[in-house]
Amino acid sequence: MSCDQPPLKTSADLLRDRAADRPVATLSEVFSETAADGAVTGFTLANLDPAHGPLLWIMDRITRKECGIPYLAGFPREWEVIRVDVSRPVDVLWSAEQGLGTPALGGVIAEVWGDPPVLDFTATKRLALRAEANGVPCWLLRRAAQPALSAARERWRVSSLPSGNHPWDSRAPGQPHWKVELFRSRFRAPGTWVARYDAERHHMDLDPPVAQVRTPDAAAV
Amino acid sequence: MRTEDKLPVLASHRPTTPDPRAQAGGSAPETPASGFHNDSRDLIARPNLDASPGRPLPLLPEPSGERDPLARRITCLHLPRFSIERWLRIMDRQGEPVSDTLPAALAVEGRHGAVIHATTRAAEAAGIRRGARVVDMRALCPDLRVDYADLQGDRMMLQRLMLWARRWCPWTALDGAAGLVMDTTGSDHLCGGEGPMLRDMEERLSHLGLSADLATAPTHGAAWALSRLGGVRETCPPERLAERMAPLPVRALRLDGDTVLLLQRLGLKTVGDLAAVPRLSLARRFARAELERNPLLRLDQMMGRRAEPVEAPEDPPRFAVESRLPEPVEDPAPHLPALTAALCARLEAAGFGARRVVLTVYRTDGAVSRVEVAMARASREAAHILRLFEGKLEGIDPGFGFDQIALGATVAEELPRVQARLDGTGGEGTEIARLTDRLAARHGGRTVSRPRLRESHKPERRELWTAALGPAGRPARPAAQPRPLRLLEPPEEVAVLYAVPEGPPAQFVWRRRTHRVMRYAGPERIAPEWWRDRPETRLRDYYRVEDQGGRRIWLYRDGVLTDGFGRDPNWFIHGVHG
Numbered sequence: 001m002s003c004d005q006p007p008l009k010t011s012a013d014l015l016r017d018r019a020a021d022r023p024v025a026t027l028s029e030v031f032s033e034t035a036a037d038g039a040v041t042g043f044t045l046a047n048l049d050p051a052h053g054p055l056l057w058i059m060d061r062i063t064r065k066e067c068g069i070p071y072l073a074g075f076p077r078e079w080e081v082i083r084v085d086v087s088r089p090v091d092v093l094w095s096a097e098q099g100l101g102t103p104a105l106g107g108v109i110a111e112v113w114g115d116p117p118v119l120d121f122t123a124t125k126r127l128a129l130r131a132e133a134n135g136v137p138c139w140l141l142r143r144a145a146q147p148a149l150s151a152a153r154e155r156w157r158v159s160s161l162p163s164g165n166h167p168w169d170s171r172a173p174g175q176p177h178w179k180v181e182l183f184r185s186r187f188r189a190p191g192t193w194v195a196r197y198d199a200e201r202h203h204m205d206l207d208p209p210v211a212q213v214r215t216p217d218a219a220a221v
Numbered sequence: 222m223r224t225e226d227k228l229p230v231l232a233s234h235r236p237t238t239p240d241p242r243a244q245a246g247g248s249a250p251e252t253p254a255s256g257f258h259n260d261s262r263d264l265i266a267r268p269n270l271d272a273s274p275g276r277p278l279p280l281l282p283e284p285s286g287e288r289d290p291l292a293r294r295i296t297c298l299h300l301p302r303f304s305i306e307r308w309l310r311i312m313d314r315q316g317e318p319v320s321d322t323l324p325a326a327l328a329v330e331g332r333h334g335a336v337i338h339a340t341t342r343a344a345e346a347a348g349i350r351r352g353a354r355v356v357d358m359r360a361l362c363p364d365l366r367v368d369y370a371d372l373q374g375d376r377m378m379l380q381r382l383m384l385w386a387r388r389w390c391p392w393t394a395l396d397g398a399a400g401l402v403m404d405t406t407g408s409d410h411l412c413g414g415e416g417p418m419l420r421d422m423e424e425r426l427s428h429l430g431l432s433a434d435l436a437t438a439p440t441h442g443a444a445w446a447l448s449r450l451g452g453v454r455e456t457c458p459p460e461r462l463a464e465r466m467a468p469l470p471v472r473a474l475r476l477d478g479d480t481v482l483l484l485q486r487l488g489l490k491t492v493g494d495l496a497a498v499p500r501l502s503l504a505r506r507f508a509r510a511e512l513e514r515n516p517l518l519r520l521d522q523m524m525g526r527r528a529e530p531v532e533a534p535e536d537p538p539r540f541a542v543e544s545r546l547p548e549p550v551e552d553p554a555p556h557l558p559a560l561t562a563a564l565c566a567r568l569e570a571a572g573f574g575a576r577r578v579v580l581t582v583y584r585t586d587g588a589v590s591r592v593e594v595a596m597a598r599a600s601r602e603a604a605h606i607l608r609l610f611e612g613k614l615e616g617i618d619p620g621f622g623f624d625q626i627a628l629g630a631t632v633a634e635e636l637p638r639v640q641a642r643l644d645g646t647g648g649e650g651t652e653i654a655r656l657t658d659r660l661a662a663r664h665g666g667r668t669v670s671r672p673r674l675r676e677s678h679k680p681e682r683r684e685l686w687t688a689a690l691g692p693a694g695r696p697a698r699p700a701a702q703p704r705p706l707r708l709l710e711p712p713e714e715v716a717v718l719y720a721v722p723e724g725p726p727a728q729f730v731w732r733r734r735t736h737r738v739m740r741y742a743g744p745e746r747i748a749p750e751w752w753r754d755r756p757e758t759r760l761r762d763y764y765r766v767e768d769q770g771g772r773r774i775w776l777y778r779d780g781v782l783t784d785g786f787g788r789d790p791n792w793f794i795h796g797v798h799g
Binding site for chain 1: 650652653655656657659660663664668669670671672680683684686689696697698699700703704705706707708709710732739740741742765766767770771772773796797798799
């Protein structure tokens with residue numbers, strides 16, 4: 001009689017197990033390469049859905065000055081937004097926690113400039129647990145920041161790419177393209193994609209970048 | 222037996238100052254005039270009641286037990302310059318006072334452009350007339366300053382003034398757009414008689430910056446006429462009513478312009494002329510006319526033959542609870558739950574909810590501190606109100622302790638009992654309103670805002686972020702044209718290289734970084750709003766450009782070289798696309 005050992009799990013199996021009990025909403029962090037890049041805002045909005053409820057948008061003072069305020073005329077859909085203007089990062093975190101305790105919200109976007117000491121592992125863990133408990137997605141937008149220790153379940157780095165072709169005007173910028181890099185994730189394998197966003201349908205396609213696609217071809221040749 | 226002695230006396234005695242509520246209630250059809258004949262058909266059936274020409278209108282014989290229709294004392298308060306005085310006060314408070322010698326006027330939209338609504342004394346002296354067109358008056362007086370009248374604000378101020386005027390008598394009501402009517406029967410002796418009372422009213426109104434014409438008479442119609450057309454602070458006793466009214470012009474009867482014109486064409490210039498006409502003829506001529514067009518009914522109202530009680534609206538309810546403490550305490554927080562519960566119980570009993578709650582603590586040395594919280598939606602839930610006060614009480618300096626704590630709902634709204642869901646929890650709107658309250662209580666009411674759509678094609682004016690605790694406006698929607706996701710406030714000026722002055726930018730330096738324009742779309746020309754912008758505002762040519770890194774930026778050129786403003790146009794970055 002032998003007590004057979006359970007087969008050793010590969011890292012992919014572990015990820016798959018985790019992906020199975022992935023919560024509907026969680027804390028994600030988005031870093032931007034340059035401070036005033038609209039790609040971060042666009043990518044965050046592309047991941048949210050106005051049908052789920054109003055959006056709580058919390059900004060600190062420097063973000064408001066450097067990156068501007070949300071402009072609903074340019075949003076892909078009609079969206080209900082409650083904007084909170086605070087000056088200190090600790091107030092951003094407090095307001096975000098209050099918002100995450102309200103299940104009626106469709107999402108919380110918190111923008112923090114730089115690396116304030118209050119935004120540590122404990123603070124992000126609190127946000128992540130609250131978001132998962134109440135099912136409200138929380139997006140922490142970080143600008144001019146270093147990706148230090150954090151409990152965010154998914155951490156992205158987003159930057160703009162030259163846009164797609166405009167259907168009628170070859171000189172005009174067309175569909176937005178972003179380079180999105182998932183550099184830390186709890187539920188899926190990290191990777192880099194080119195995101196193509198269709199504002200008409202409010203839908204984002206993630207394609208592997210051309211460089212990665214070409215690699216097997218090059219190996220075959 | 223005293224009671225037996227008294228009873229017959231009471232029965233025959235007609236009270237000179239009857240219970241005012243019975244008349245002021247306005248709902249009682251058996252008020253004095255119902256005994257008199259106010260219906261014209263009724264009059265035709267009884268020709269013996271006709272006032273014979275030549276002698277003053279007789280007071281109708283009173284049936285015994287009825288109240289004297291002229292026993293009341295009605296005060297009319299006319300504010301001839303209400304709009305302009307309010308505007309002057311607002312300008313004064315905003316730190317840009319308007320000089321007395323400068324002609325200024327307020328305008329409202331008329332059928333063919335703006336017309337003058339109110340004028341200052343200086344403007345009146347310069348020949349500016351009410352109701353004339355603004356363009357005509359500008360020709361008459363080129364340095365006339367014209368602003369738009371805030372009619373709704375005036376009305377709200379008059380409402381507040383009506384409640385304020387209840388210091389003299391409990392029954393006050395609005396009377397037209399710039400007047401109040403008060404039933405001062407029996408309350409004039411508190412000020413030492415009618416003359417001192419009117420003087421007191423005039424003085425207190427002048428402290429508010431309002432000039433007023435006042436008069437007291439036995440009927441509303443007579444008081445109205447005397448306040449507008451009579452002497453200064455005139456009081457008219459009941460026995461001189463007919464005599465005093467006779468020389469007044471017919472417009473003193475509160476008739477509309479057409480009827481006044483008609484009466485003048487008929488040769489009836491004064492109230493006395495009209496009263497001399499046989500009632501039957503007047504009743505026949507104006508049988509079907511409404512009150513504002515019916516001289517006979519108006520005359521009857523003026524002379525007290527037809528009841529016109531002052532219909533005073535009820536006082537708005539006030540909600541406040543307080544607790545006096547036997548010993549001073551350092552911390553008011555432990556007393557707050559009981560006070561909040563008591564306040565909420567009172568609100569619930571009256572069917573109201575609080576929008577704004579103020580906690581007032583009185584220190585033993587006389588200092589008073591206040592803490593105020595506001596709510597996005599009326600609420601009477603004690604736990605929610607209590608939560609808003611969290612962390613706000615630490616800021617109060619206790620000194621030697623507090624001996625009195627008061628909690629009041631300064632703004633309350635009617636809140637009917639509703640059940641949003643079967644399980645009894647509030648709906649989604651309630652949750653969001655609660656969240657807004659908590660955020661606003663912590664960071665201040667102005668920091669929590671919602672976008673509101675406005676009628677403007679200028680990008681920065683299209684959306685106005687207003688406090689979420691305030692009234693909701695139209696929600697913002699996506700625009701038809703491509704617009705950026707974020708808007709810079711204010712737009713940032715950049716140095717631009719271009720191939721042609723009217724063409725797109727080729728390269729620009731923004732925040733010390735050089736951006737080369739790889740692709741562009743535009744220009745989209747947005748003209749200034751001439752009805753709102755300053756005259757030197759230039760048009761804008763907006764370009765949507767993409768730089769070498771793929772960043773999509775929205776920038777504009779402020780004007781074109783040939784628009785006549787001379788200067789080279791500057792370039793500004795206004796937004797960032799996603």
